[in-house]
Amino acid sequence: MKRIVTAMVHNRSGVLNRVTGLLAKRQFNIESISVGRTEKEGVSKMTFVVEVEDERKLEQLTKQLNKQIDVLKVSDITDKAIVARELAMIKVISGPQVRSEIQGIIEPFRATVIDVSKESMTVQVTGASDKVDAIIELLRPYGIKELARTGLTAFTRGQQPQMTEIKSYSLLK
Amino acid sequence: MKVETKPMEQTTTRTGADLLVEALVDQGVETLFGYPGGAVLPIYDALYRAKGSFEHILPRHEQGAVHAAEGYARVSGRAGVVIGTSGPGATNLITGIADAMMDSIPLVIFTGQVAKGVIGTDAFQESDVMGITTPITKHNYQVQHIEELPRIVKEAFHIATTGRPGPVVVDIPKDICATVTEEKVESKFHLPGYQPTVKPNPLQINKLYEALKTAKKPVVLAGAGVIHSGGSEELKEFVRNYQLPVANTLLGLGSYPGSDDLSLGMAGMHGTYAANMALYECDLLINIGARFDDRLTGNLKHFAPQAKVAHIDIDPAEIGKNVPTHLPIVSDAKAALKSLNQKQIEPLDHQEWMEQQEKNKRDFPLWHDESGDGVVPQWLMKKVYDYTKGNAIVTTDVGQHQMWAAQYYHFERPNRWVTSGGLGTMGFGFPAAIGAQLGDMDSTVVAVVGDGGFQMTLQELSVLQERKLPVKVLIVNNQALGMVRQWQEKFYEQRYSESIIDVQPDFVKLAESYQIPGYKLETPEEVEEHLPKILKDSHPALIDCRVLQKENVYPMIAPGKGLHEMIGVKP
Numbered sequence: 096m097k098r099i100v101t102a103m104v105h106n107r108s109g110v111l112n113r114v115t116g117l118l119a120k121r122q123f124n125i126e127s128i129s130v131g132r133t134e135k136e137g138v139s140k141m142t143f144v145v146e147v148e149d150e151r152k153l154e155q156l157t158k159q160l161n162k163q164i165d166v167l168k169v170s171d172i173t174d175k176a177i178v179a180r181e182l183a184m185i186k187v188i189s190g191p192q193v194r195s196e197i198q199g200i201i202e203p204f205r206a207t208v209i210d211v212s213k214e215s216m217t218v219q220v221t222g223a224s225d226k227v228d229a230i231i232e233l234l235r236p237y238g239i240k241e242l243a244r245t246g247l248t249a250f251t252r253g254q255q256p257q258m259t260e261i262k263s264y265s266l267l268k
Numbered sequence: 269m270k271v272e273t274k275p276m277e278q279t280t281t282r283t284g285a286d287l288l289v290e291a292l293v294d295q296g297v298e299t300l301f302g303y304p305g306g307a308v309l310p311i312y313d314a315l316y317r318a319k320g321s322f323e324h325i326l327p328r329h330e331q332g333a334v335h336a337a338e339g340y341a342r343v344s345g346r347a348g349v350v351i352g353t354s355g356p357g358a359t360n361l362i363t364g365i366a367d368a369m370m371d372s373i374p375l376v377i378f379t380g381q382v383a384k385g386v387i388g389t390d391a392f393q394e395s396d397v398m399g400i401t402t403p404i405t406k407h408n409y410q411v412q413h414i415e416e417l418p419r420i421v422k423e424a425f426h427i428a429t430t431g432r433p434g435p436v437v438v439d440i441p442k443d444i445c446a447t448v449t450e451e452k453v454e455s456k457f458h459l460p461g462y463q464p465t466v467k468p469n470p471l472q473i474n475k476l477y478e479a480l481k482t483a484k485k486p487v488v489l490a491g492a493g494v495i496h497s498g499g500s501e502e503l504k505e506f507v508r509n510y511q512l513p514v515a516n517t518l519l520g521l522g523s524y525p526g527s528d529d530l531s532l533g534m535a536g537m538h539g540t541y542a543a544n545m546a547l548y549e550c551d552l553l554i555n556i557g558a559r560f561d562d563r564l565t566g567n568l569k570h571f572a573p574q575a576k577v578a579h580i581d582i583d584p585a586e587i588g589k590n591v592p593t594h595l596p597i598v599s600d601a602k603a604a605l606k607s608l609n610q611k612q613i614e615p616l617d618h619q620e621w622m623e624q625q626e627k628n629k630r631d632f633p634l635w636h637d638e639s640g641d642g643v644v645p646q647w648l649m650k651k652v653y654d655y656t657k658g659n660a661i662v663t664t665d666v667g668q669h670q671m672w673a674a675q676y677y678h679f680e681r682p683n684r685w686v687t688s689g690g691l692g693t694m695g696f697g698f699p700a701a702i703g704a705q706l707g708d709m710d711s712t713v714v715a716v717v718g719d720g721g722f723q724m725t726l727q728e729l730s731v732l733q734e735r736k737l738p739v740k741v742l743i744v745n746n747q748a749l750g751m752v753r754q755w756q757e758k759f760y761e762q763r764y765s766e767s768i769i770d771v772q773p774d775f776v777k778l779a780e781s782y783q784i785p786g787y788k789l790e791t792p793e794e795v796e797e798h799l800p801k802i803l804k805d806s807h808p809a810l811i812d813c814r815v816l817q818k819e820n821v822y823p824m825i826a827p828g829k830g831l832h833e834m835i836g837v838k839p
Contacts, residue, residue, distance in 0.1 A: 158585035
């Protein structure tokens, strides 16, 4: 099962190495990692997307992370109300004749064009990972020259719903 | 040439190396195990100026230093301190650091590093100590500024010795040791991410107590955590109040008196029938400070299948790691036992269970055949126990001799048994004995080693000679890598690939070349005649005891089998 785990860590050299080394040593499959500074001086936040077999494996993962001296707090936020975003930049092959067509495709995703050349254009998109997946799939037929994704970064919403049964739904699903 | 030594008070400015030495004095360090070299020259210069503050032991290989520090820590209960130089000095320490990590031994290891300006350029004697030691340490540091040095040393000792103990590496670039400072530097430490839970949750303790009241087949599994926490007395009180049978892990030997009526002996691959059957049949398993190692549990499918499992451990990550746990208690073993001992004692209704334990112990004891022509190794271990009245500190490598020592030397108290459990390190036993002796000069220390393992670190005989440490090195010499040979016999159709070692040095002459008395004992009569006296002597000795080559360690749980499927059990 796919889980989103965040860890607050001391911003010291070698921390990322320590954490990824730990996960590799214990055979956890990391799908993505993103790291960056937080509002607190000297504290960074790591967001992992990991594929784990079961609850026990997940428990090991959080416990092992917590054991690290430089790790301040570990949370599995998968089942919480969260905001999760990823950024992707996609360089698409695009002659002048398909440019407006591509513009039309990316608009509903609120993606923007950040670079244009004779044969290509670069699109920037932010959002949940499945939205990023979706736009990539739509652009793939035109030919993707280069693709870079940041990996997911996430935290819990300011307010958590009182009843956990209520799930957000949409008419599209 | 006479070298003038300056008393430290006279210097108004101090180098990083001086700060390090002061920090070590502050920590109450008395013994250092170290080997000098280019990158630690400033440290050794500061040690020279601070002469008399420490006893410095110079091994003949860095691996010897770190195993000796482990032996010292195991016996004295204090952190072992190691100094090694950069590059090869640091990499030679790796086996010992990994060993200490697996067995939760508190060590603080200082490694020299090349100067900050050339780190990362593949400079002479550079190695990535942080990268190499990250997976095998509880924590590690590389000092970046001289101001951090005192704080880091303080933190390193704190981390190494509290919570679940373990090794901490401090890597110090050479220029930081040589930098001069006049300022007074703060050494306050700040570790918000490190708060080990020492006291148990009272609700969980109550639950365990309730489970105990209704248990019909309870058993206690006592591990090294009991020893590390200093909780042996509390364990005795707990076990005797409720009349619980106690099985020990390999590293937990001595946490409960081995010859006591309630002791089932060691559990696991070469454990006793009684201990393993108790773990298999129990309805309540109380694990105190053991980590359910695979050599203990055998096939997890058959491990305590009907039991409610309670697990007391200071490391939350150990709970539920291998065996699903019904009653997790994150706590120091001693603190948890104290809480349990405060409960009102209600006698348990488990007469039948206790009788069964008695019967298992009586009907299926450890056995060996003494009819062979030559010295039977199990018999030899029994004799060592008899001659030292069970009071010696015994260190071992890994292998057959280790298992025989564990089976036949009944440890009555903690901190007497120093063995490489988790990593299973050949070459551990002899240097560990040196450290153990330094940690307790009044006890007899016997290094029980195999002829294979001894040859991995025998250069430390120099330290025995130099320091006149009365360590007794007992080589259980079967001219083979015994455990390898045993597995090849059992599981590889007797294809003894590279496990028989016919060509050996003359160990007696070897000892003599180090000016240590050497003895060769080849028959039971010779053992009985000479060994008692040798063990009593106040000087070091090397005993090359020739034992039967084909002797195997029994009973045994074959790989992949469960606790109830032991082979080599005889009534």
